[in-house]
Amino acid sequence: MARSPQRDIPPHRSVPCYPVFGQATFDGPRESPLPCLLDRPGVILTASGRVATALALAGFGIGPGDRVLLPSYHCPTMVTPVLHVGATPIFYALDDNGAPCQASIEAQAADNRPRAIVVAHLFGIGLDLRELRTWCTKHAVVLIEDCAHALFGSVGGQPLGDSGDAAIGSLPKFLPLHEGGCLVFKRPPERRPALTRSGMLRQIKAAANLLEAGSRDSRLGVWSRPLQALFDLKQRLRRTAQYEDGGATPRDGSSHALAAPVTVAPPPPANAWMDEARLRTADMARLPTRVTRWLAARAHRERIVALRRARFAEYLAHVRNLEGVRAAVPILPAGSVPYVFPIVVEKPDQVFAALRTAGVPALRWDRRWPGTPARPEDVATRWSHALLQLPCHQDLDCCDMGHILAICRAAAA
Ligand SMILES: Cc1ncc(COP(=O)(O)O)c(C=O)c1O
Known part of the structure; x- marks a missing residue:
């Protein structure tokens, strides 16, 4: 049998998908050499990027019966905000560089009369939106700039997020956070979101989760070991509590755990990925936690x-x-x-x-x-x-x- 070439590659730890909180979070100068969406006047911090998109749409009064143009290359979290406000998504084509195809937008607009269009700076590569901006103004279409992949940057000297009637960002993609988005209105909306603070438990959990991720990845210097030990203890206690509830471990403390019943999880339904991307209504009205707001400003x-x-x-x-x-x-x-x-x-x-x-x-x-x-x-x-x-x-x-x-x-x- 042929030997798989990957077998010659030495094993490696799991690569972190997103930035991880640690001492390096505060290395180097604080200021960015390129504009950051978080510095825009009037920026609103939200629970996530998808919530920011839904709030932007709702802010301009887009809802049931309206159509919203979206790029045909998308992740489900770009679509669910449109559904959340009750509007219908319509998809336009992209050219070979991933830029919106103007001919496709115009063809879809002629057929569907959209109220809004979402344009994403995919992968963080800034798009020049001058032509689209002019077209949107002419046709009274709300332009929402999706900067989820582009929290920083500019094109031709113009900061990203400056062309849209509103712009949104997704914080964990750039900052060592587990939640958070941002929303900037360039044009005053009909309705501004009113967001409220989360409860104490959520605030504590958010801070603990950051420390746990940082310590597990050994990013907190001399604090990593003791914190890891603390989080291990927490896990062990939680497991014990579960056993006590479920009765899988004898209460006399002997180590002969009863065999837990083997449960085979049913396969997830084929459209589980759509459900996972849905917005929670409670998230629409809440500010991100204090630690998120603090790090968004201080990282x-x-x-x-x-x-x-x-x-x-x-x-x-x-x-x-x-x-x-x-x-x-x-x-x-x-x-x-x-x-x-x-x-x-x-x-x-x-x-x-x-x-x-x-x-x-x-x-x-x-x-x-x-x-x-x-x-x-x-x-x-x-x-x-x-x-x-x-x-x-x-x-x-x-x-x-x-x-x-x-x-x-x-x-x-
Ligand atoms: C282009 C784009 N827009 C919006 C979102 C939604 O951001 P969040 O995950 O913060 O809700 C994502 C998430 O992956 C995305 O890739």
């Missing part, structure tokens, strides 16, 4: 910009020499700060499986919302199958990068 930003750009450049340099792999974005514009590094691969199923098996949190947007057209000229038709998004954040180290590239090299050839 040092220069390193985020510099390290993400450096990782992207490193990927670009290596991918040129990889058989069966191509960079979906061949250059990194000076004003862009990447969220991920997108690759187009000849054997996507094989490479994606190899990456995930090796603990690399590559993403693939292959679940298209029902009703998304599969147009041959639309890059989304190809990307939903062949494009993989590789992590490109500030808390990857050179070993993580080497591991990811080694898996790609072995699986793609």
Whole structure:
């Protein structure tokens, strides 16, 4: 039998999908060399990016009976805010660079008379939206700039998030947080969201979760060990409490645990991914926790910009020499700060499986919302199958990068 090339790659820890809280969060200068959506006047912090999109739509009075244009290359959390406000999503095509195809937008608008359009700076690469801005103003279509992948950046000197009537961001993609989004209204909305504080329990849990993630990943210096021990103890106590409730462990404390009944979880329903992306109504009305708001303001930003750009450049340099792999974005514009590094691969199923098996949190947007057209000229038709998004954040180290590239090299050839 042929030996799998991946077997020659040394084992490696699981690569973090998103930034991880730690001492490095405060390294380097605090200020970002590129504009950040969080610095925009009047920014509203929300529970998540999807909540921010729903609040933006609701703010402009978009609701039942209205249609909203969305890109045909999407993740489900871009669609569910539209459904949450009761509107109907319609999908427009993207050109080969992932930019909105103006002809497709106009064709869909002629047929559907949309009230709003959402445009995403995919992967963190800023789009020039001047033409679309003019078209939206002319046709009274609300432009929502989705900066979930682009918390930082500018195009032609104009900050990202400045062209839309509203712009949204997703904080955990750039900052070491487990929740949070942001919303900026450029044009005054009909209705401003009124958000309230979360309860004490949620505040404590949010802070504890950050410390737990940082200590488990040994990112908190001398505090990592003692905190790990504390969180291990918490887990053990919780498990004991569960046993006491469920009766799987004898109460006399003997170590002869009764065999727990074997339960085979039923396979998730085929459309579970749609449910997972839905918004919780309670989240629409709540501010993110205190620790989220604190870190959103205090995390040092220069390193985020510099390290993400450096990782992207490193990927670009290596991918040129990889058989069966191509960079979906061949250059990194000076004003862009990447969220991920997108690759187009000849054997996507094989490479994606190899990456995930090796603990690399590559993403693939292959679940298209029902009703998304599969147009041959639309890059989304190809990307939903062949494009993989590789992590490109500030808390990857050179070993993580080497591991990811080694898996790609072995699986793609
Ligand atoms: C382009 C884009 N927009 C919006 C969202 C929603 O952001 P959040 O996960 O913070 O709700 C995502 C999430 O992955 C996204 O990729």
